[in-house]
Amino acid sequence: MTQSKEGKARWRLDWPTSSGIRPASALLKASPEDFRVTEYLxxxxxxxxxxxxxxxxxxxxxxxxxxxxxxxxxxxxxxxxxxxxxxxxxxxxxxxxxxxxxxxxxxxxxxxxxxxxxxxxxxxxxxxxxxxxxARKLRRGEHEHNGFELVLREVSGDRSQIDAALNLLAERGAPNYFGPQRFGLAGGNLDKAVTLDPTRLNRKRGGRRGGGGRASKNVLYFSAARSWLFNEVLAERVSAGNWFAQLPGEPSENGESTGPLWGDGGTQATGEQEKLERSVIARHPEFERLFSSTRMKPERRALVTQPIQLRWDWVEDNTLRLHFLLPPGQYATTVLGDLFELQDMSLSRDNK
Structure with missing residues (x-):
C-alpha cells in the first residue's frame, strides 16, 4: 500500500499478467446484451x-x-x-x-x-x-458453472497475436485473481477494512435477519482484505513465472497450484512456500492484524482459472465474440483482463 499526497490510501488493483503484456485492448459491456451470463446448477x-x-x-x-x-x-x-x-x-x-x-x-x-x-x-x-x-434453500457456490457469452467491441491489436493468446489461454488458463469489483471503487472496501476491529467479526450476529447492514458490511470489507492478500501472493508467483505449477509445501491434494486465503494462524502452506506467503503478507501489517484476533480458518484457492470449452469468432474486424464456462467464484473479467486492456463501459453509465 502507498499513500497519495493527500494521505489517502491507494491500493494496487491491476496485477501482472501471465505474459507480462496485454496484446490488445477492447471495450467491455458496451451494452448489457454484450455480457450474457447463464448459471448452471x-x-x-x-x-x-x-x-x-x-x-x-x-x-x-x-x-x-x-x-x-x-x-x-x-x-x-x-x-x-x-x-x-x-x-x-x-x-x-x-x-x-x-x-x-x-x-x-x-x-x-x-x-x-x-x-x-x-x-x-x-x-x-x-x-x-x-x-x-x-427440498433445500439454494446457497452460495452450489452451482456447477457459469456460462458466458461475451462480445468485445473496438478490439485493437494484431489478430494473429490475439488468436495465439486465446489458444494459450484455452491450454493453460489465466491467473485466478479476484476481480477489482470486489475491492470497491478505487479500493474503498480496503480502506474500510483497515479501520475494522477484528474482534467484532467473532461476535454472533443477532436477530432473525442476521445482524443488519453493519455486520454484513464488515464481513464484506474483511473478505476484500483477504482477497487482496491472495492477489498479492498470486502476483508474486506470476512475476516468478511459477503460478501454474504446484510447488513444494503447497497443501493441494489434486496437484493444482494454490494460494492462501489468510486466516487465524496464517496459511496452511509449509516450508519454502510458507516462507514466501508469509513474506508477502508481512508487507501489509495493516491487514495482517485483521487475522490475528479472528477465528477464520485458513483456506486455499486455485492460482489458475481455466475457461472450459473456450471458443471465439470474429464477428467483424474489430468485434470478437467469446463463449466459455467458469466454476463458481471465478471471474470472466479476470480471464479477459489477462489478454485485453479492457475499458468497462458500464462504469461510465454508472457515473451518469
Missing part, C-alpha cells in the same frame, strides 16, 4: 425445463434479468412472496450490467397451491424460464 435443475417440477418446501424459479443486481431481485422476490429476505436463496451474485439467467429459491412450505399465482406475479417483473420445488 446441474441436471436436477436443468430438468425443470423439461417438465420436472420436483418436490419440497422451497419454490425455485429461474429468471432472466437485465439491469438488476442479484440482491435487489432477491429482496423484491421476498416482497412478492410475502416472506423474509433471508428465506430467499441464490447461488451467486450476478452483474447488473448484463443479461443474466439464474435460479432463486423461496421458502414456501405447504403453499404449492399458490405457486401459479406467485409465478404469474414474478413473470410480470422478469421472464420466468423454469421453476421447480426443491
Amino acid at each position: 446441474g441436471p436436477e435443475f436443468e430438468g425443470a425445463q423439461a417438465g420436472d417440477k420436483g418436490a419440497g418446501e422451497h419454490l425455485c424459479v429461474r429468471l432472466e434479468k437485465t439491469g438488476d443486481n442479484t440482491e435487489y431481485v432477491a429482496s423484491e422476490l421476498a416482497i412478492l412472496a410475502d416472506t423474509k429476505t433471508f428465506e430467499v436463496g441464490f447461488c451467486g451474485l450476478k452483474d447488473r450490467h448484463a443479461v443474466t439467467v439464474q435460479w432463486f429459491s423461496l421458502y414456501r412450505p405447504g403453499m404449492e397451491s399458490e405457486d401459479a399465482e406467485l409465478l404469474s406475479a414474478i413473470a410480470r417483473r422478469w421472464p420466468v424460464l423454469a421453476h421447480r420445488r426443491h
Whole structure:
C-alpha cells in the first residue's frame, strides 16, 4: 500500500499478467446484451425445463434479468412472496450490467397451491424460464458453472497475436485473481477494512435477519482484505513465472497450484512456500492484524482459472465474440483482463 499526497490510501488493483503484456485492448459491456451470463446448477435443475417440477418446501424459479443486481431481485422476490429476505436463496451474485439467467429459491412450505399465482406475479417483473420445488434453500457456490457469452467491441491489436493468446489461454488458463469489483471503487472496501476491529467479526450476529447492514458490511470489507492478500501472493508467483505449477509445501491434494486465503494462524502452506506467503503478507501489517484476533480458518484457492470449452469468432474486424464456462467464484473479467486492456463501459453509465 502507498499513500497519495493527500494521505489517502491507494491500493494496487491491476496485477501482472501471465505474459507480462496485454496484446490488445477492447471495450467491455458496451451494452448489457454484450455480457450474457447463464448459471448452471446441474441436471436436477436443468430438468425443470423439461417438465420436472420436483418436490419440497422451497419454490425455485429461474429468471432472466437485465439491469438488476442479484440482491435487489432477491429482496423484491421476498416482497412478492410475502416472506423474509433471508428465506430467499441464490447461488451467486450476478452483474447488473448484463443479461443474466439464474435460479432463486423461496421458502414456501405447504403453499404449492399458490405457486401459479406467485409465478404469474414474478413473470410480470422478469421472464420466468423454469421453476421447480426443491427440498433445500439454494446457497452460495452450489452451482456447477457459469456460462458466458461475451462480445468485445473496438478490439485493437494484431489478430494473429490475439488468436495465439486465446489458444494459450484455452491450454493453460489465466491467473485466478479476484476481480477489482470486489475491492470497491478505487479500493474503498480496503480502506474500510483497515479501520475494522477484528474482534467484532467473532461476535454472533443477532436477530432473525442476521445482524443488519453493519455486520454484513464488515464481513464484506474483511473478505476484500483477504482477497487482496491472495492477489498479492498470486502476483508474486506470476512475476516468478511459477503460478501454474504446484510447488513444494503447497497443501493441494489434486496437484493444482494454490494460494492462501489468510486466516487465524496464517496459511496452511509449509516450508519454502510458507516462507514466501508469509513474506508477502508481512508487507501489509495493516491487514495482517485483521487475522490475528479472528477465528477464520485458513483456506486455499486455485492460482489458475481455466475457461472450459473456450471458443471465439470474429464477428467483424474489430468485434470478437467469446463463449466459455467458469466454476463458481471465478471471474470472466479476470480471464479477459489477462489478454485485453479492457475499458468497462458500464462504469461510465454508472457515473451518469
